Every structure is written in structure tokens, then in C-alpha cells.
Amino acid sequence: MDVHRVHNHDQMDYNLDNMEPKHGKMLPCQEDRFDSGLDSLKEDELVNEFEDMTVNIREERTHDYEPWRAVVTEDGDTLLHLAIIHEASEHALQMIKLSHSHSFLNVQNHQRQTALHLAVITEQPYLVERLLKAGCDPRLTDDSGNTALHIACKRGSLASFGVLTQNCQQHLASIVSFPNYSGHNCLHLASINGYISLVENLIQLGADINAQEQCSGRTVLHLAVDLQNEALVRRLLDLGADVNSLNYGGFTPYHLTYGRQNDEIRCQLYERTAQELRELPDSESEESDMDDLDLSEDELYDDIKFGK
Template sequence: MDVHRAAIMNYMDCNVDEMDTKNRKVQHCEDRVDSGVDSLKEDEYRKIVEEMESLTLPNPSANPKGMCEPWTQVTEDGDTYLHLAIIHEAEDYAIQIIKQCQNDPFLNRQNNQRQTALHLAVITEQPHMVDRLLKAGCDPRLVDQSGNTALHIACKRGSLACFSVLTQIQTQHLRSILTFPNYSGHTCLHIAAIHNYLSMVESLVQLGADVNAKEQCSGRTSLHLAVDLQNLELVHLLIALGADVNSLTYGGYTPYHLTFGRQNSEIQRQLFNRTAQELRAMPESESEESDEEVSSDDDCMYDDIQFCGR
């Protein structure tokens, strides 16, 4: 059966906004999540609905293997009927498919952007669907093409409802998910800190996230990121949660060092008082050399070398 889907937009990948290393500001890129309904012609959308309605659920006893075969057709974007039902928020159809495919690998099928139905349920803000998918056997550890789990996406979008469901169901995987860095090197805690979702930051640490985890690009912790963002409230929260003010980036910088040249003197004062005295001075650049280390031309002359006995 052919699935007709015209001009349904590709979903924006959920990369965490990169920190501008020069200006140390978050670069915000617009997050567009469109169900695609408005981009479909009315007759084309109706045809999709009719095709889904024409499907009959198989009798499990008559077909114990391959129970989800009727739903395996995919669009050119790699979306299955389940993906489409969630994208279009067709809850009744999605529930029928989920019920028929309990603990079936089909539930973890990924589209061309490696998004599972669980990713799409979070993107479209459907916490009830997130709940059903997890209870039906969806794997919350799967990542999309940007390395984001469904929890990474919930932290980026500030979706407290989806966050709550994802952290209360299938908790046997939660500890490992909290340590996962996405392909930008950020854990869920880094993402929540960057986007200033303070309640999520606190909840993640209480759930077991390492408050001193370093992002993999330059070794900054969430406290370093809070200083980058000049977010005094976040700095206070992270310190209260046990953030190490003496943690060093890969370049040897403490959070206090990142306050130099910044406008918020209160952040600088708070960190100065807490930073170890021996770590307050800025680390010297490896390119700096003292005059004593530079040899003169005279030092390079060897008068005792003899050629041919002379």
C-alpha cells in the first residue's frame, strides 16, 4: 500500500545550540515543529486518513509472528504509520497501533532523521503518548541523528510534562541516560542549564546527574556554562547543588576565570570567595616564553668544533 504524504516538513534536528566561543553567548536557532497538516492538500490528507482507517487489526492468535506487519509501510522520509499518527496527533490511530505492537521492535523504528515515535511524541508535546510508548516497550536510550535521546529533547524544549514521564517510567535506564552526551558533547544537565530551566537542573541532579560533568568540547561544567551565560541565579543554584568551583576546563580555567571581562561583578565576587587561592590567577599561555628561555645567537656558537683537525 502506498502512503501519500506531500510536503510534510522534515523535523529540525534537536542539536543543542552551540556556545559562541568568542562572545560566549548562546546562539538561538528557531525550533520549528510543524505537524505538516497545513502543508498537505485537503484531498491528500483525507487519503492518508482513509488508508489508515481501511487497515484492519490482525488477530494475534492467527498471526503470532509479525503482528505489526500492516504498519510497516514507510514514507520517503522513513516515517511509519505510527510516526505519522503521532506527527498528526491522531491519538486514536496511534493507540491502536501501540496496543497491537506491545514490546515489538517496530515501536523503536527510526525515520531518516533517526527519530523514534518516542522522540516525536516529545517534540509534539504529547506526554500521554510518551507514557503509552514507554509502557509498551519503547527504548528511551535510542538517539536521533544529533545524538539526542528523548530526555535530551525534553530538556531542550523545557517540556516538564514529558520530562516527568521520561524520568518516572523505565527508570532502570535513567542513570545511563543521564550520563549520555549528545553529539555536541552535552548531557541533559548541560542542556537544561544552557536553556535556563532551573527546576529541571535541580531535578536532574536529584535524580543522579553529575553536577560536575564536563561537556566534551572544552571540558566546561554546568557552572562554567552558567558563568558564560552570566546567569547569577543558575550560579547560585549549582553551587547549592554541590558544583565544584575549582573544576578546570581542558585549558585549565576555573569558573572564576571566565568572569574576567564580564559585567556581572556579583558572579565574580561569589566565585572569588570560593575558589582556591592558588587557582585564582589566570593560567599562563603556553606560547609565552620568558627572556631567559630564549637562547641568543652567541649561545649557539661552538668554538671548540674542529674540521679536518683544524
């Protein structure tokens, strides 16, 4: 994937009524864009694409066809995608208002990101709310199989999480349980990244605390033990996680404490695990199966932040 750094972004003119990046706000660095999938920030291409373009967005123009809706960059980004990426919120809000219940709101770029995905990635919950109320479909997935809610859970975006769950009641149960292409649902992603408050909220909203991720059958308790997150293990036990649940290899969460240094986790699970399930299966070694966790690259490096 070829990702270019944007220079001199204060001079960039999109002719969206002279849309400019938010004053004083630096654009994401190269690594941040790679992590977030914002590949469309390519200076030369954007300048060449838009330098001769004039886009006139006026509220009185209410007919269905608007030329600006058909503008797409070679990365598949619409003008709405670009306005959200560059935090040109007024222009984004104008386009959203003029596109209520229009398919334009659900256009996906070449990474299959909708405007809703990008609003979550760029931490703009007010745009998340406007998009949802205007008819953006929260069930659409990007090229990793993540809905906007999956991304909020993976990034620990509490504000966007709140807006999404409050405005997606009709589809919330299916979105929460839906696995991405790595086999992880929203609860798994929040647990993998250690966001205990999101784990609590998801369970309160009806997420199955004992749901197995599709790679190797781990529950969130298995994942918490693998990641040696003592606080999360304790909270999951308080919330009623099944200590006797077996992954696809026949291991309980207690089995995954073998060879690990955290004695507190080991003791907590030993006391609660059924006696007949405390011994490792005879056919298996005592080595951890952490290598099977199969985290994607962006989940392993989820601590990358946008520049301020």
C-alpha cells in the first residue's frame, strides 16, 4: 500500500467553498493514516483533482441529482469523505443535510469505509449522530469486516460508542454479535484492547459474555488471560463469565495460565474452575496458545494516535 505524507496542507484548496483543514490541527502522520485507512490524503492527487473544480452547495438546490455527489477520487473517496477526513465540519454537515436518506451517505471508498466509519476514526461524534439520523447504514463493513461500532470498540471511542448504540437500536443486537473478518465481535475487540468500560457497556446492552471468537474459540475471559489483563479477568468474573468454557483446543481459561507469571489470575481461576477441568488435556502441552490469537496488525498497534 502506497501511503504518502501530506505537506503544506494549509494551502490545500478543495473549492468546497474554499474548504480548508481545521485551523491549527495537524493532519494524521503516515502511520496514523495507515492504521485508520485514510489513504486518500495524497497532496498531489487531491490538488490536481480539485484545483479546477467548483462545487456549489446551496440549501435551495433540493433536487435529487447534485454534481458534487458524483465526484470521487482514485481512492474512492467522495467529497463527504474528504470533508470528514480534514474535519471541515460545516461542509460535511451541509452535504449530510442535503443528502437525507440518499444513497450518497453510504458510498464506500476502496477500503469500503463509509462516511460513518471515517467520522468514528477521526473522533467526530457529532457527525456520527448526524449521519445516523440522516440515514447512514451502521451495518456496512469496511475491508476488515468492521462496522463503525467495531471501530469504536477497537479504538476505545466512548463518545462515538454512545452515539452509535443510542441511535442504532433497530440493528444493535446483530451489530454487537457480528464477527469481523478476524472472527472478533465488538466485545472481543473491546476486551483485546483493554477497554473495560466498553466491555461493561456491551454486556449491559446484551452482548454474550461467553461468545467464542471464530479463530480458536476463545471467550473474552480466555482473551483476558492470554493478555494477562488482571483487572479485566476480575471484572469478567464479577459479570458472570463462564470459567469452564472450552476453546476449540479443549482449554479452559485456567489452562491458559500455565507458564504465565500472574499468580493472582491463576488463583482466581483455579478456585472457580471445575475440579475435573483443572488438569491440562493429556494430548496437549502446557505451552500457551497465545500465538493463535491472530490479532490483525492494526489491533496490535492500536495505540497510534492522531497528531494534534
